[in-house]
Amino acid sequence: MTEGHVKVGLFLTNQHPPGTDMAHKLDEQLAMLRYARDSGWDSVWAGQHYLGEDFAMLQPAPFLGRLAADAGDMTLGLGIMLLALQNPVDVAETVVSLDAVCGGRFVFGVGLGYRDVEYDAFGVDRGERLHRFTENLRITTALLRGERVSADLPWCRLDDVKLAVTSVQEPSPPLWMAANSDGAVRRAARSADTWMINPHARLETVGRQVELFGSERAAAGRSPARELPAVKEIFCGPDRATALEMARPHLENKYKVYANWGQDKVLPGKESFDIPFAELEEDRFIIGSPDECLARLLPWREQLGVDHFILRTHWSGMPLEDTLASMRLLSDEVVPELRRAVPATTDAP
Secondary structure: OOOOOOEEEEEOOOOEOOOOOHHHHHHHHHHHHHHHHHOOOOEEEEOOOOOOOOOEOOOHHHHHHHHHOOOOOOEEEEEEEEHHHOOHHHHHHHHHHHHHHOOOOEEEEEEOOOOHHHHHHOOOOHHHHHHHHHHHHHHHHHHHOOOOEEEEEOOEEEEEEOOOOOOOOOOOOOEEEEEOOHHHHHHHHHHOOEEEEOOOOOHHHHHHHHHHHHHHHHHOOOOOOOOOEEEEEEEEOOOHHHHHHHHHHHHHHHHHHHHHHOHHHHOOOOOOOOOOHHHHHOOOOEEEOHHHHHHHHHHHHHOOOOOEEEEEOOOOOOOHHHHHHHHHHHHHHHHHHHOOOOOOOOOOO
16 A cells, blocks of 8 residues: 555445335435535445345436436446346446446456345355356456457356447456455455455454455465455444434444345354444444544554445435435545655555
């Protein structure tokens, strides 16, 4: 990591209570984006789920297309697409389209996913998930590089084809891979440009996995990743008590849902989200005053080498004014300090 290279992004989960007026909520998401844009934030992100009956959310490709119109010079990121559920040709065409829409400022994020209901909906057996993911990644990345591709798979048959549209970025948009387990971190090290660190593992776990990521890249003969991004759940208030009062109901509900979905089961060890909030929050979420938020973010920068912080400060049911209040404090008092030069002794993977 080098001086001046710390970036800050906004993660727009765009999850809301079922039955929500999504057109109205889209306007609120755009208000968050415009504030981040005008405050000099570097990127904006959207993710993907299907059949999330606990949360209403838009699919990321059209959502990002709309965000691009108001994002200015910000990078747009898909973090992440559930790649094993897709057709790789459709994925490649979508990626080059989004890269064109945002003028070559697109990041393509992928992940394996973990919810049975999503895989069942697309007819993908549990034992086939990794194979589907690996094959789709191989085909998609080859198409994005402008290569001719052949494939004979049950879900995709190609005979020496290539895309007619090429990406603005050469040879293709950056590929980021989400990973929770050690095996998935190794896969990201071997197959992606970088690992997109999840927002729900503890600092100690991520620290060990950062070392694993770096050593696996070296073993594969790959150079260190040029960027190390991390998504962080964060809420900034004038003091911790106020921040906790505003954030807890919404963040706690999110992770109760994620516990029901089984997201904690893909973390290493015996992590569980089904624990009291005070224990769940510890060394995982960042809630407090500007000074407290900064103090808890700095170890990720200085100890682990994270140089792209993707901040999520809105969760289902949170009023827009509360989110904007957090963003103002982050922009005014936290982000400038976070961007300051990292000591020369810091090692990034």
